[in-house]
Amino acid sequence: IPAIHLHVTAATMQVSQKDFEKAQEQLKLLKKDPGNETKLKLYALFKQATEGPCNSPKPGMLDFVKKAKWDAWNSLGSLSQDSARQKYTELVSSLISAESAGQTKDASPDEKRHDGYEHIIVTTKDNITKIMFNRPERKNAINHKMYREIIKALQEAGKDDSTIAVITGNGEYYTSGNDLNNFANVQPSDMEKMAKDGAKLLKEFVACFIDFPKPLVAVVNGPAIGISVTLLGLFDVVYASDRATFHTPFSQLGQSPEGCSSYLFPKIMGLAKANEMLLFNKKLTAAEACAQGLVTEVFPDRTFQKEVWTRLKAYASLPKNSLAVSKQLLRSMEKEKLHAVNSQECEVLMERWTSDECLNAIVTFFQRKSKL
Structure with missing residues (x-):
């Protein structure tokens, strides 16, 4: 039973990683800028998924962009890398769906x-x-x-x-x-x-x-x-x-x-x-x-x-x-x-x-x- 459980978990992780990589490619195909708040979420989830919890020093107060990115990543706390991958993939999917729906309104x-x-x-x-x-x-x-x-x-x-x-x-x-x-x-x-x-x-x-x-x-x-x-x-x-x-x-x-x-x-x-x-x-x-x-x-x-x-x-x-x-x-x-x-x-x-x-x-x- 433990062996079967491990096999299923590995397969799920493999699919999740595949979907995660696919989502990164899909994101590049978006024709419309999703906005800075959404881009901050995507950045934070990507960093959490690939590197884990925020581990970089806090930028200076006047470095607006780096400060906003750091705050977004840091706000995810101890969210697991698997969960971050999942949330990233779901967010990209929702953006793709919303854009496709908009394009059908001729x-x-x-x-x-x-x-x-x-x-x-x-x-x-x-x-x-x-x-x-x-x-x-x-x-x-x-x-x-x-x-x-x-x-x-x-x-x-x-x-x-x-x-x-x-x-x-x-x-x-x-x-x-x-x-x-x-x-x-x-x-x-x-x-x-x-x-x-x-x-x-x-x-x-x-x-x-x-x-x-x-x-x-x-x-x-x-x-x-x-x-x-x-x-x-x-x-x-x-x-x-x-x-x-x-x-x-x-x-x-x-x-x-x-x-x-x-x-x-x-x-x-x-x-x-x-x-x-x-x-x-x-x-x-x-x-x-x-x-x-x-x-x-x-x-x-x-x-x-x-x-x-x-x-x-x-x-x-x-x-x-x-x-x-x-x-x-x-x-x-x-x-x-x-x-x-x-x-x-x-x-x-x-x-x-x-x-x-x-x-x-x-x-x-x-x-x-x-x-x-």
């Missing part, structure tokens, strides 16, 4: 899908160009590449045959705003360059919203944070699900407002309410945002998509040139001022990004995220 025959995007989905149907944030595993956080993709999509939507453009999010979140992992691999000596490049990119990004020539509608399907909230003053209509929230935690992160919100929010909701949001990080419910003029209308979540898209299709059937000309009349007097505000906000942010306050806030963020 666009409808009359919906044109625009190629060349990784982090957003751009489609045109019924005279509407829809730009959808598509990093649901990262709560649609906006990384540098995604910023550039949105810029490109807006520039193309401004010139195509659509009547209106719509921005929304895929999954539970509208977007969680700027991806703080944009700061992750920056060495202290490169902080100034990072800040300068980041401010230049942000200025170009916001300028696309200021200059967009057609009606622009935000369909806020869930929580919105940071830049996604501050930009709302540049949209022509904002529709929100009743489960959406609106949060601008800039001072909490050692940063400052952007998206022309320092100018537009006091105009939209009054100085006192704008101060609560932009200075003191107050999170608004959809109903509160609507009452303060930031949101046009709120819909029950269960009927949100159906009601909003029925309305948008009706808007998109209106005369295209008439809508564009009317928007320009409404917006043209403010354009020069908005570009000046955008420039000033980006200058201030460039200084903020190199400040000790901001650096300490980012260190705290990564410490929290590294705990699995």
Whole structure:
């Protein structure tokens, strides 16, 4: 009996090792970045499976990436190598399955899908160009590449045959705003360059919203944070699900407002309410945002998509040139001022990004995220 037991155990281990190696190969075939939290889990499980419990010295506090990796591995404690192999294999399998399921959701025959995007989905149907944030595993956080993709999509939507453009999010979140992992691999000596490049990119990004020539509608399907909230003053209509929230935690992160919100929010909701949001990080419910003029209308979540898209299709059937000309009349007097505000906000942010306050806030963020 002991001999049989040993034989079965050895066979199981052999299969497990084979599956583990196969999972490593499958992981390389993933087309979509699974996100840093998932990559940390994969790293930790791989190290635990191949080397056992964490045995390396703890990295320095400012070495964000190595510190996050070390914390992830160390958090697995005494988990056995067999169990780590199993968990690694199961996690890769779930990622492969999720990606395969996503690829089967083809666009409808009359919906044109625009190629060349990784982090957003751009489609045109019924005279509407829809730009959808598509990093649901990262709560649609906006990384540098995604910023550039949105810029490109807006520039193309401004010139195509659509009547209106719509921005929304895929999954539970509208977007969680700027991806703080944009700061992750920056060495202290490169902080100034990072800040300068980041401010230049942000200025170009916001300028696309200021200059967009057609009606622009935000369909806020869930929580919105940071830049996604501050930009709302540049949209022509904002529709929100009743489960959406609106949060601008800039001072909490050692940063400052952007998206022309320092100018537009006091105009939209009054100085006192704008101060609560932009200075003191107050999170608004959809109903509160609507009452303060930031949101046009709120819909029950269960009927949100159906009601909003029925309305948008009706808007998109209106005369295209008439809508564009009317928007320009409404917006043209403010354009020069908005570009000046955008420039000033980006200058201030460039200084903020190199400040000790901001650096300490980012260190705290990564410490929290590294705990699995």
